[in-house]
Amino acid sequence: MMRKSTTVQSLTDFGRVRLSKTFFMRDFLFSDIASVHGFNNVPDDPDLAIAAGSRLCEELLEPLQDRFGRIAIRSAFRSKEVNGFGNQMQRAGKAGYNCAANESNYAGHIWDERDADGYMGATACIVVPSFWDSFQQEGDWQKLAWWIHDHLPHAGLYFFPKLWAFNISWHERPVKTIQSYTAPKGTLTAPGMANFDGSHEAAWQGIEAAFQRQQK
Numbered sequence: 001m002m003r004k005s006t007t008v009q010s011l012t013d014f015g016r017v018r019l020s021k022t023f024f025m026r027d028f029l030f031s032d033i034a035s036v037h038g039f040n041n042v043p044d045d046p047d048l049a050i051a052a053g054s055r056l057c058e059e060l061l062e063p064l065q066d067r068f069g070r071i072a073i074r075s076a077f078r079s080k081e082v083n084g085f086g087n088q089m090q091r092a093g094k095a096g097y098n099c100a101a102n103e104s105n106y107a108g109h110i111w112d113e114r115d116a117d118g119y120m121g122a123t124a125c126i127v128v129p130s131f132w133d134s135f136q137q138e139g140d141w142q143k144l145a146w147w148i149h150d151h152l153p154h155a156g157l158y159f160f161p162k163l164w165a166f167n168i169s170w171h172e173r174p175v176k177t178i179q180s181y182t183a184p185k186g187t188l189t190a191p192g193m194a195n196f197d198g199s200h201e202a203a204w205q206g207i208e209a210a211f212q213r214q215q216k
Contacts, residue, residue, distance in 0.1 A: 011042060017050055020057035022065065028053060028076035028124060033089075033097065039082045043112035049077060052111045052122035056170040060152050061124065064168075067151075068211050069130045074165055076124035078109040107171060121155060121171035127163045134210040138183050140164070143207050145178045145188060146200035 015026030034041035043049035053076075065071050078086070078099070086099030099105070106113040107121030114120050131144050141164040145157055148168070155171035161182040176196075178188040189196045 014042065014046060019050065019054045020062050023057040023061060025050065025053065027073055030073075031075065031078060031082050033086050033099075034079075034082050037085065039079065039085065041077065041079050041082050043077065043079060045112040048114070048120060049112040049122075052107070052120045052170070053077070056122040056124060056168075060148075060154055060168055060170055061126070063152055064126075064128065064148065067208070068128050069215075072127045072129060074125040074127060076109070077111050077122075078105070080110055080113065083110055108169060115171075117173070119172040121169060123156075123167050123169040125160075125165055125167050127165045129163075130211050130214055131207065132163045133214065135164075135207065141166070141180065141182060142188060143204045145180075147204040147207055149176065149178060149189065150200050150204070 015024065015029065017025040019025060019028075029041055031039070031041040033039065061071060080102050083099045083105050084102050086097045087101050089097035090099055099109075102110060102113075103116070105123075107115035107119055108123040111120075111122040128144060135141075135143055141159045144164065145159060145166075148154055148157060153170075153174060154176060155169040155174035156167070156176065157169075157178045158167040159178075159180040159182055160166060164182075175191060177190040180186065180188060187193075
């Protein structure tokens with residue numbers, strides 16, 4: 001059992017935990033909120049955070065990176081303290097604090113807490129630079145969303161306007177919804193919708209070839 005990191009050495013050791021082929025725990029610990037306000041963004045339950053983060057990396061981030069090149073982590077793990085403060089500031093109308101309530105983020109950005117049903121999960125907000133370099137027209141984010149939906153066992157995707165950044169989630173009970181804060185806003189697909197099942201190749205066709213052209 002790994003204890004919560006409370007010293008520089010213990011945090012160094014925790015950051016060196018390898019979650020997958022190319023990702024380490026340190027990659028997911030930076031937080032703008034923690035940096036500005038002096039919080040210690042480390043999990044209360046390191047073992048659960050490692051377990052959930054490993055599944056996120058192995059099943060979603062590594063396959064995505066293998067196919068489209070390096071991905072960039074914008075934000076990922078949040079301690080309950082960091083997320084709770086961010087939610088408090090958001091509710092107060094402060095710009096830049098985009099955190100849902102802690103209970104809503106358990107098994108999401110808060111990796112070290114199971115959700116209300118007892119399941120674990122993990123979320124990271126990422127950018128795929130190679131995709132953004134080739135597809136910047138309004139609505140182009142849907143191409144990558146459908147590719148992920150068809151190829152990877154995601155639990156949910158939430159896209160944003162800047163650089164087509166998106167939250168990508170792994171969860172023990174995946175729902176596989178796709179939602180967006182950028183046009184077209186709202187829910188692209190969810191269980192029960194007519195477009196949920198089957199192949200969506202017509203929507204994402206061409207993005208793999210675009211990446212291959214970039215490599216030449």
